[in-house]
Amino acid sequence: MRWDGQAITADDGALPGLGRMAGLVRTVRTPEFAGVTFHEVLAKSALSKVPGESRMPFTWTINPYRGCSHACSYCFARPSHRYLDMNPGEDFDSQIVVKMNVAEVLRAELAKPSWTGDAVALGTNTDPYQRAEGRYRLMPGIIDALETSRTPFSILTKGTLLRRDLPRLTQAAERVDVGIGVSLAFVDEDLQQAVEPGTPTPRARLDLIRAARAAGLPCGVMIAPVLPWLTDSTDHLTRLLDAVHEAGATGATVLPLFLKPGTREWFMAWLRRDHPERVAGYERVYAGGSYASRAYRDWLWARVRPLLVERGFASAGHRSQARASGHARTAWHPETRPEGAAPDEGAYPAGSLVQRRGPGPTTSRPGESASVAEVLF
Numbered sequence: 001m002r003w004d005g006q007a008i009t010a011d012d013g014a015l016p017g018l019g020r021m022a023g024l025v026r027t028v029r030t031p032e033f034a035g036v037t038f039h040e041v042l043a044k045s046a047l048s049k050v051p052g053e054s055r056m057p058f059t060w061t062i063n064p065y066r067g068c069s070h071a072c073s074y075c076f077a078r079p080s081h082r083y084l085d086m087n088p089g090e091d092f093d094s095q096i097v098v099k100m101n102v103a104e105v106l107r108a109e110l111a112k113p114s115w116t117g118d119a120v121a122l123g124t125n126t127d128p129y130q131r132a133e134g135r136y137r138l139m140p141g142i143i144d145a146l147e148t149s150r151t152p153f154s155i156l157t158k159g160t161l162l163r164r165d166l167p168r169l170t171q172a173a174e175r176v177d178v179g180i181g182v183s184l185a186f187v188d189e190d191l192q193q194a195v196e197p198g199t200p201t202p203r204a205r206l207d208l209i210r211a212a213r214a215a216g217l218p219c220g221v222m223i224a225p226v227l228p229w230l231t232d233s234t235d236h237l238t239r240l241l242d243a244v245h246e247a248g249a250t251g252a253t254v255l256p257l258f259l260k261p262g263t264r265e266w267f268m269a270w271l272r273r274d275h276p277e278r279v280a281g282y283e284r285v286y287a288g289g290s291y292a293s294r295a296y297r298d299w300l301w302a303r304v305r306p307l308l309v310e311r312g313f314a315s316a317g318h319r320s321q322a323r324a325s326g327h328a329r330t331a332w333h334p335e336t337r338p339e340g341a342a343p344d345e346g347a348y349p350a351g352s353l354v355q356r357r358g359p360g361p362t363t364s365r366p367g368e369s370a371s372v373a374e375v376l377f
Helices: 078-084 090-094 102-110 132-136 139-148 160-173 189-195 202-214 234-246 264-274 276-285 294-310 318-324
Strands: 024-029 037-041 047-049 060-062 095-099 120-122 153-157 178-183 220-226 251-256
Touching: 047 102, 078 090, 078 095, 090 095, 095 132, 102 139, 139 160, 153 160, 160 178, 160 202, 178 202, 189 202, 189 264, 202 234, 220 234, 234 251, 234 294, 251 294, 264 276
Parallel strands: 037 095, 060 120, 120 153, 153 178, 178 220, 220 251
Antiparallel strands: 024 037, 047 060
């Protein structure tokens, strides 16, 4: 999304440069969100089509916000802020673009005769339940539009504000498939707050998983990203997976850190400040580019897979089930599964993505553990 074509006018409060761009309605600053600036736009479209050559396991996405106050130093969406003529560092964390009319535009798009009811993914770029959602409340209208049009959808989030919408999501799940995914990579709260200072605590996200399951919704967990030498010990992974299992997650998957250009520079700056003794190791592991080296991925997968199996989170067998159902493409996390990875490495966890195209709920019943085949489409 670039600024042009998003809205009509910009007021005089816009940051230097932004006022010259079509698409900006107004710029808002408020004491409640100290250090954060909201740029309100009127979007011409709500649905974004994923390019056909992409390895993402979905065709359509919705991003009600651009930029994210979660401020995760590793976020792979950071480079997207360059399309707004902003930097992927401080600007990504503090300059938040809000699509004020996203629900209204979405309803119009879903009402078109050409819409076939394909599954839609939210939270694949920036988090729809970041703090801004408490102010703007865009998600209730989006959920209602998807439910009314019988469009299956999934949400991936770190934001515990999703609890506010659990009644609405439960209602929607009676008519369409609904997938819920929670991202949680830390047990140590001090480290979590250092790496992703704007996110809810691990305890709060575990409570969110419990609440989603108590509401009868599936909830898969992305143990991502695993940080070499910081969160990849057997002790840390065991404690985290035990906590996720106890919370009732329908699935879990583990992914190593992914450092694309634009994110790499920001994360490595944090690493040099907080853990300078680890910089040389990261430079070795990521010497080949954005992905961790094959040797590291193999080592991590060998450590993780038995832990997943012990807790019922293994995804073995999904490939044959997927082929039998005619869905040959595995649901891998966007941009994080390199060539040569193990077949199950990086798959979306059960419950986090919806399987079907078109109307009719098929997600797992309360208390059931969904197979990985149920998150494919």
